[in-house]
Amino acid sequence: MPSITGTAAYLNSVPDVLKTVNDSDIASYRFKVSPNGGQRNITSIKLTFSVRVDTGGTDEAYVIDDLEISEVKSQQTLDTEAPTVPSNLTLAGKTDTSVNLSWTASTDNVGVTRYDIYRDGLIVDNVSGVNTTYTVVGLSPNTTYHYSVKARDAAGNLSAASNEVAVTTDPSVGGLPEPLGDRDIGNVKPAGSASYNPVTGRIKVQGSGSDIFGTEDAFHYVYQPWTGNGQVVARVYGMENGVTWTKAGVMIRASMSEQSPNVMMALTPAGGAYFQDRLQAGGASTSTAGTQAGPPYWVKLVRKDNVISAYDSSDGINWTLIKKEVVTLPETVYFGLAVTSHNTGKLASAEFDQVSIGEVPPAESTNSPFPGTIESRKQWLWDKTKTMSEMGLQLNIVQYVAQIVDGQNVAGNLQKIDKMFQAYDAEQYKTVSKMYAYLMVGNQFNSTMIDHVKAYFSQYAYAKLPQTENLRMSNYTAGYLVGQSFPDLQDLNGKSGAVLKSENRANIEEMLSAGVRYGWAEYESPEYTFMTYFCLNALYQYTDEPDFKQKLKMAMDVMWFEWANDWIDGTFISTSNRAKGDSVSASDLTWRGADHTALSWMYFGGNRAQEGIGETDALVPSAYRPYLEYLGMVLYRGMNYTPPEMAIRIGQSGDKSYTSRKTNLQNSSGRNLKTYRQAFVKPTWGLATEVTYNRVDNWQPLVYINC
Known part of the structure; x- marks a missing residue:
């Protein structure tokens, strides 16, 4: 251990006077730190020490020796043996939107902790190691899927895949256009249903349930799995047997769980159109009022990356934005039509037409006319x-x-x-x-x-x-x-x-x-x-x-x-004699320089098109x-x-030309002031640098002539 004998230092007992100290004057401590509980998945360790000088002038010193970083070995033998392969994977039952699977249990030298369920080569879910059955829900009717199962133990060892089972779901019970399926979600009594009338082109959805709101939902859902950006559009043609807060509309949902995150643009018999959301599983729901209108009326949800936009419309052409917000959802979600009676024990029904689930149509160019008039x-x-x-x-x-x-x-x-x-x-x-x-x-x-x-x-x-x-x-x-x-x-x-x-x-x-x-x-x-x-x-x-x-x-x-x-x-050149003037940084999200000079641009034009006026995220x-x-x-x-x-x-x-000085400005109190600081707004709107200008009012003679 290094020695500090003979070192000059300040002591608490005699402040402001340097004393010679020896090793015995410094207390010794031994610490044992086990990052992450001693687990092996530590890739780096950073130890930080500080020296503080207090207001009394007394120094504190640290001497660090015998620093060791080592892996604490488990007393148990490392498990590297994978479970045996699950066998005899079979189809135990199916409907138009669900599949029941069963298999023979795997064995392991320590124990199987879970089974991973694979569909078409991708893991979709898992069940506890004590279970040997699994029910898949949220499928599309008359669609073929391929399933396999793998076993996993506590050490993370994974077995090979079981035999593969190919399953084709039944056709839709209600004759819904493929690939639409339907099911009840949450605690609903009586059961809901959905049917399609090819003559009118309408989908009739019957649903019970207490509500779609709060921390969990109860309703009937007509859905289609969807991956990535997209939109769901429908006209709520009519509603029957409803109460004040019966809801019928379009929905985007993360899963078939009753507590799933979701967004919905709905129509109600008394309240008109409403947007609502639940941003976290089991979290609270919030709502935003839309247009006060009854059926027939159009509703639409658009997903673009992690932004959801909700609209309503009287004609399906001119849309009113009700809400735009950031919503974190998985890549694959469920787009569809939802109906809740908001009246436990009773069914309410709604008819939808003009239903469309698909890609977001390419937006028409929002660029301004350039050069234009x-x-x-x-x-x-x-x-x-x-x-x-x-x-x-x-x-x-x-x-x-x-x-x-x-x-x-x-x-x-x-x-x-x-x-x-x-x-x-x-x-x-x-x-x-x-x-x-x-x-x-x-x-x-x-x-x-x-x-x-x-x-x-x-x-x-x-x-x-x-x-x-x-x-x-x-x-x-x-x-x-x-x-x-x-x-x-x-x-x-x-x-x-x-x-x-x-x-x-x-x-x-x-x-x-x-x-x-x-x-x-x-x-x-x-x-x-x-x-x-x-x-x-x-x-x-x-x-x-x-x-x-x-x-x-x-x-x-x-x-x-x-x-x-x-x-x-x-x-545009302007003064910056205010803190909230035009010299701002790109990180100031309240700034939209193109907006603030749009009226000038309309009459004067410019050397480029302005694309973002009136919009912001x-x-x-x-x-x-x-x-x-x-x-x-x-x-x-x-x-x-x-x-x-x-x-x-x-x-x-x-x-x-700006070569002289402008001095006849006023401040907020109406007093004249001399200002030389100017902000020259760059062509990338919203960014500015401050420079010093000396300019005359070369417009002033023209102003006087005009007056």
């Missing part, structure tokens, strides 16, 4: 508005509004908008989006919806706020339009009508004056700029005061000249950022503001 890019963005999605979250109100405007799923979308008006929003810009919804499609609201609209807008106080410019503008805009649209509605401050309208107009005009005279400052962050423009557009479109409308036009014109100046052939709440799903409301063909022609020409020009 202003009109073709505008139409593309409008179409994106109607089909956008957020992973695992409720869609923004603009999709529902856009579909109503185009006559798609009007009744269902009105129901969803009504539900959204019954929820409070902490973000001011969402009150503006709901005002847009009312002003654009409110003529289709019934009296109950109008009551919900008024109750929603009465929850806020529309007065001066010490917040960022875009949020102040949102609050003032909502207050002005509430005062104009609902003269008798009082806000939380007890103000209404003309008072509410005039006070918020004054607040808005103060901001307009600052923006026109000094530049939009913080608005030059594309995210904030658009949200301000979003408000100005609503005011310009719906105000009944011509002089106010002219001031709004001037402010919007100025903003367009700023955008035109900052746009260089598909890239980022699992983040949409409240974190005002994503440009709201862009659709500005694009609506009924809006009549048009950017200055000169601004469009400047934006389309790619030969701008």
Whole structure:
């Protein structure tokens, strides 16, 4: 053992004074560590030691010797002998969807612990070593399978395969189209059934059971095994003998166990369409409401890798996304049709037609028109508005509004908008989006919806706020339009009508004056700029005061000249004087740079196609950022503001120069500031580097001419 005799060290007894220490001053310890209980499957070992210096100045030292890593040998003799081969594998029975197997037990010098069941050369399950029978379920009717069995002992020794048995399942009892099979899952009484009518092309499913929900299910299932990506589509044609929560719909299921993970898009007699899931075996179930509709109605589930998307539709052509989420399922699952009566001891029935299980059709190109025109890019963005999605979250109100405007799923979308008006929003810009919804499609609201609209807008106080410019503008805009649209509605401050309208107009005009005279400052962050423009557009479109409308036009014109100046052939230059500005990393999942400049791109074009506007797989709440799903409301063909022609020409020009200094910006408190830090957004949207720019407002003379 190495000696430390004669070493200088600090001792607890005499702090701050070096003393000579000897071996006897250091306590000795012996440790024995058996990683993984001494098992042999350890491939590496890492031992870590640390030396701590405490606040009193006393050192601690370690001396390590006789370090040994060795394998602890078992006192028992290593077992290398495999069990004997299982013999006499035979078919004990079969149905259209199940097979019963039996075999003669294997022997082993220690003991057989389990039997592995193989189908068509691949292991599919196992049973305890005391069992010599096995029932296979979830098979397809009139299909041939090949089975064999191998024995395994505790040491992992595996026998050779038994004899192989070829089994052809019976034809479907109910005459279901091959390869569909059906069976009851869980505790069901009476037994369910399924049948096919070739004349009508409908599948009738009868099922009992307490529910498909909670931690386990009880229902009747018509299914097809499916491997990899795919989709299941069906129209629920009709339902009979149901109760409020009888469920009929399409399902993707991991196994035939009653506690299996699964996803389902179902129709109920009273609640309309619902998506539900169980993400873990025996775990809790959750649900998301879809469209309030009854049969006949379409439902669809799409699996793409580990993402499940659930849809409903009134016509099987225009689909509404109800939920998109990550679900971990095995590679091979069961796609099918499920019915539960939700009424133990009673059968309910549902008829399905237009049933399709198969590959996901190739998606039409989502690329933007390139180079395209202003009109073709505008139409593309409008179409994106109607089909956008957020992973695992409720869609923004603009999709529902856009579909109503185009006559798609009007009744269902009105129901969803009504539900959204019954929820409070902490973000001011969402009150503006709901005002847009009312002003654009409110003529289709019934009296109950109008009551919900008024109750929603009465929850806020529309007065001066010490917040960022875009949020102040949102609050003032909502207050002005509430005062104009609902003269008798009082806000939380007890103000209404003309008072509410005039006070918020004054607040808005103060901001307009600052923006026109000094530049939009913080608005030059594309995210904030658009949200301000979003408000100005609503005011310009719906105000009944011509002089106010002219001031709004001037402010919007100025903003367009700023955008035109900052746009260089598909890239955008903006300030980064805020922490939440445009200088961000690719790991910031709340950032979607292409969205925030989509309006500029629509008019100015660029040197490439933008493919992902309005879409994300980022699992983040949409409240974190005002994503440009709201862009659709500005694009609506009924809006009549048009950017200055000169601004469009400047934006389309790619030969701008940035060589001087811009100093007339404001901060969030409205104070002028000098800023030199700029973010130059790379063509790979969402990535940025910070550089220092000195530039003049070379757009400013044009702005003054325009004014």
